[in-house]
Amino acid sequence: DPAPVQLIVQFLEQASKPSVNEQNQVQPPPDNKRNRILKLLALKVAAHLKWDLDILEKSLSVPVLNMLLNELLCISKVPAGTKHVDMDLAALPPTTAMAILLYNRWAIRTIVQSSFPVKQSKPGPPQLNVMNQMQQEKELTENILKVLKEQAGDSILVLEAALKLNKDLYVHTMRTLDLLAMEPGMVNGETDTSTAGLKIKTEEMQCQVCYDLGAVYFQQGSTNSAVYENAREKFFRTKELIAEIGSLSLHCTIDEKRLAGYCQACDVLVPSSDNNSQQLTPYSQVHICLRSGSYQEVVQIFIEDNLTFTLPVQFRQSVLRELFQKAQQGNEALDEICFKVCVCNTVRDILEGRTISVQFNQLFLRPNKEKIDFLLEVCSRSINVEKASDSLKGNMAAFLKNVCLGLEDLQYVFMISSHELFITLLKDEERKLLVDQMRKRSPRVNLCIKPVTSFYDIPASASVNIGQLEHQLILSVDPWRIRQILIELHGMTSDRQFWTVSNKWEVPSVYSGVILGIKDNLTRDLVYILMAKGLHCSTVKDFPHAKQLFAACLELVTEFSPKLRQVMLNEMLLLDIHTHEAGMGQSGERPPSDLISRVRGYLEMRLPDIPLRQVVAEECVAFMLNWRENEYLTLQVPAFLLQSNPYVKLGQLLAATCKELPGPKESRRTAKDLWEVIVQICSVSNQHKRGNDGRVSLIKQRESTLGIMYRSELLSFIKKLREDIVNDITAEHISIWPSSIPNLQSVDFEAVAITVKELVRYTLSINPNNHAWLIIQADIYFATNQHSAALHYYLQAGAVCSDFFNKAVPPDVYTDQIKAIGQTELNASNPEEVLQLAAQRRKKKFLQAMAKLYF
16 A cells, blocks of 8 residues: 555655745754654654565655655664764664664665666656756765765675674564653653564564675675675575574565575576585575475485474475475476475474374375385384384374274275384274274275276265265265265255355356256266366366266266267367377377367367357367368368358468468468458447437447457467467568558557467467567567566577577677676777677676576
């Protein structure tokens, strides 16, 4: 909310207004009660914002923030004229020390910020008073920066000294500021005590100071490379402190993505000379292993930590989250690592008396011998039975017992119950009782082992309560087990609709009406759940399970509904397209001929009353385009399809344009048709209304209904075209497009801009190393004032076309080279060849460092 920050500006502007005496001479602002109250109000607003420099710096100019922090120093009783570097922070009252730290943190942050390039905003119509005000603020900012830079060495020393403090600090709140404003006799010295104000823990203060020092050292490294070592040390210490503090801190906000970029840049500029893991802290060992991809070593570190309890639980959980994210992004090799790290964390949790995590239960849904073996290994290595307390041994025994009770397969139960650790921790009577309990349980069909001959051959058995069965129903992706659970549930109650158990089960509305019209409750629940789970598995690219679920659903509906049978055949066609595109299609292998025939069959299907999903037609046309079936789309597609299916019409125009590109004259006709179709999609229609006075007024502009599809549908379709198709219709063929638009005012240029942005973003997701598209993306960001993102893509464009700046960047990529890297050589009398090599070396080092910071 910018409102509180604007209050600071208003209060300080009012308090700093100069006065005019009787002789009309301008005097400094008077130190009267009014101005003191205004300054106090500004300080109280900043206190309300908890003195968050990130918020204050974004919204306040350098002169205003300088004034605010100087007022804080003044009210915190920092002696005027005394250098901060000469003051002993440990001996000062906590709020005084914190005020000094805030000022000096802001000082070096402002110096670092001023070193970044800033795009000048385009000037509006010239207004003399505004221009004078801007010029005055600019000069004032430059003067303040000059002083801050002169004092930078002292500020760094002050912050380095702060890292040696071993006590918590306090920062002023609205209450302590009120107390300071009272008469001295009414305060009773409360604000000088060690507990006045908002508490800032030592670790939180050190984390912020380390990060700010790292940033200023990194900035100084451009002129003194030895300082990069200091930056590296501070940034890695910041990461350790963040891991120690966890996500519960209210006062320590660090941009962790930027921190990671700094750390990567430091690794390039100052490679670690000591890789001896024995001398590293556990935090550093884990970070090094994650960075190098040595995930098995992370598992070993976590197992060893289960004995020492050195790493905080929050840090271990953050590592697991990071691995889960990488696994979800397509790195399937990490699935096993995620399970192992989760087991390590779970054992640590149960040893400390915490409950078992949801992740463990999910990952242990389908146990196997390898998972049981690893679980037993971790349990054995995580407890020293001879030295462990009764509490630790009791927690471990209860955990192993509960794992056994949750297993259905007796062979896995016996693996645990016969293990040495189990025998040691549980008494003979407890072990016998547990084994007897397991043997007496109702026999259950093990669907993983027994072969299933038909979907209807599985017997049902009601043995657990409804809540447990519903939970299993939500988690299961085995169609045979799903049917088993539903039979048991319907045997327990007849008035429930179990397709509503989970709000995550979603079936397209075009299908749900038909499915929910099925009269038999069990069949309706089964069809709905099988389809919903199959669609979900397809969405998350779990294609094998999706195929099993769809096949079971197809077998089920074939017996009673030709309409639903065709629906399932259509969905299985879409699934096969996705499976090929995500698998063999990635390597360029053409799809089998029968899949292409099925796609044609779907496009030409004319069965009445069949519910159709738009996405199936969309994917089928994109599939034909992606695999160059241009001949079919241009010459063989039935005429009725062009009228009834807009995707086929668009696909025909794209295929014809691509096919006729070699002949410029002939291609102009199809290109013109394509152009007109796209213009119509991006056009708007005006809605008018006649008022009581007879005048016609424009109410609003609506998306034109003349286009063959909506803009959102066009964007969705574009994103399904692969690289080779996209590259065929780039600006390289600009000559084939019409040079003017007849009805220009009807075109929605914002819609065109959105389409171009989406096209560029999608193209880069397919081919992230195309420097031309990277430059276009950078230009888009630069035009919308997103300068940091623009710099990222400009650097990436240069990197991909110069072997990471080991070669010169082509002049058509960087037309004007980010002055800092084009300085003249100190020894200008060197031969031209030497001068060029030296300049290229400077550019290479600078651009590589910048690229590492951003990538």
